[in-house]
Amino acid sequence: MHAFQVTRFQAIEPGPRLLVTGAVHGNEVCGTRALRRLIDEFQNDQRQLLRGSLSLVPICNPLAYQKGQRSGDRNLNRRLRPTQDPREFEDHVANWLCPLMQQHDILLDLHSFQAQGRPFVMVGPEDNNGPLQPFTQAAQELAWAKVLGVQRGVDGWLDTYSGGVAQRRARYAGREVGSSVDLDEQYGVGSTEYMRSTGGMALTLECGQHEDPEAPEVAYRAIVNSLLHFGLIEGDAPAIQSMAGLRLHHVEDKLHADDGFVKPWVSFDRVQPGELIGRRANGEPVHAPQQGWEGCIVFPNSKAQAGQEWFYLARELERFR
Template sequence: MPTQPAEPAWTVPADDRAPLESVRFHGLKSGPKLLVLGAVHGNETCGPNAIARIIEDCRSGRLLIARGEVTFVPVANPKAYRQNTREGDRNLNRDMYERPQPVDNEDRIGRRLTALLREHDMLLDVHSFRGEGVPFVFFGPENNAGELEPFRHDAAELALAACLGVPVAIHGWLDNYVKIIAARKRLKLPPLAVTEGYGTTEFMRFSGGYAVTLECGEHTDPASTEVGYAAIRNTLGHLGLIDAAPPPSALDTIIHMTDVVICETEGDVAEGGWKTGDAVPKGAVLARRTDGSTVTAPSDGFIIFPSKTAKPGEPLYHFGVTSQRKP
């Protein structure tokens, strides 16, 4: 594969009023409608870089969209991307819904993104992360008619997660977000709403489609662009938008997030050098409280998103166990 460009492969106007840019390819045969997003968080440039290469492949004929439609939004948050920051005014991947009266940058973008999400059948949202760790993918719940996240495409969504070429898949995000809300209430901290756990993938499920969030690797690692590029190509083949053999699953670990441990006071900190996806044995010390007490793994499992910078009311880490779900 080609190497990552030395500079970001997509440019945006230096104006907060600039429109979102999308590129859409329409196959000449019927098929599904895929949306691919990059730079929902502005300092995660692997998405724009990978998408730019895929667009060039499509324009040159190296890739031929034979059926269905694919829409690329290389930079979903231009202000944050231009600033090379995670956020413009706030986290775009939280509290996403259509606001009749937008008040900030992410509100205004969200109005357009939610309309795009409603137009499509499935979403691949390309991200990266701080620190070391293996690439992984977030996917959603099993089919259910519950109040929190009703859903009816669990098999198709897990199959999409499995095709991307990464070794780890994780589910259970929104259930754990409800636990964060409860912990903040117990600590008498400013409340959060369940909708604040909603981002692009949750909105796509709410709209009747299915979606995954791909975490390609560390922000500045050139390999992250390679992971994103391969995942987009795999998705196009998996969905039949291009004529390519369906890629085999690369998943070897599926994790069900089951708990979250919250920073309760300043000085609480995640322990050790754990990384997302690391297997931890029962009793392993995962966090240390300000008073010197420790928080340990309740069973054999996995640590997810450990944080040494968590503030009171924020997660020190999430905990998960081996999932019973199979692709």
């Protein structure tokens, strides 16, 4: 059996309730290392919590972590929600993790990625009353994102996933929708999306490539800066920095194991209109949009399995300046 563990520190003075999570994907361990470092500091009285509460989860998905791979039975960070009929290990994780998130105001979720690239933060939508992801704390969330210590921000996650689901439904017309998680309308809901649905704020920090030795330090600095920003520990307020900004607008799935890129793309590589990005196993070319588009590639994953997300395309925007 795999046990779930959270280490919680509670100050006498009331204040924000911050939750920090690592290893939602089992092969993304930079957050795990950073969180264990911080737990040691608090337990050895090197740091003191001034107000509020701090909950630290170094390993969200112990089965995937034990296997040293992204998932146990499926991707935890897709269609994250409690269920009364748990069938996969990640369903059990969700039944523990979602109530834990509901007990907090703020979530920082620490990740890393497959391809080479620089760290960046994924933020939620602008304030809106729409049906997909209504939100009212965009300014506060963005102000927090600007103190994490990274130089790039990305938004548009859930809108892009909604479009991806529509593409899959069209591709598999006639297939029973309920038989596949990636055809579910809630497929794009991960930890941060679920947290916002409870009324909280949430950021996903992509700390670098999986094996980057600097990634644990990126994660650690972001946690400490978050604690300072919300006044949970003593110290000077972290520096605010403007960030280059991107908005995701398209996700492309890998349809066959032999689909391949035409070159070793790195996240945020510029992509020209109509540029050849890859080829399907049958030789069919995969191009960027031909007209009215200019941007870059994000999360190119040459090791993606058939049916998984292969890459994303994003446009620049001024929101993060």
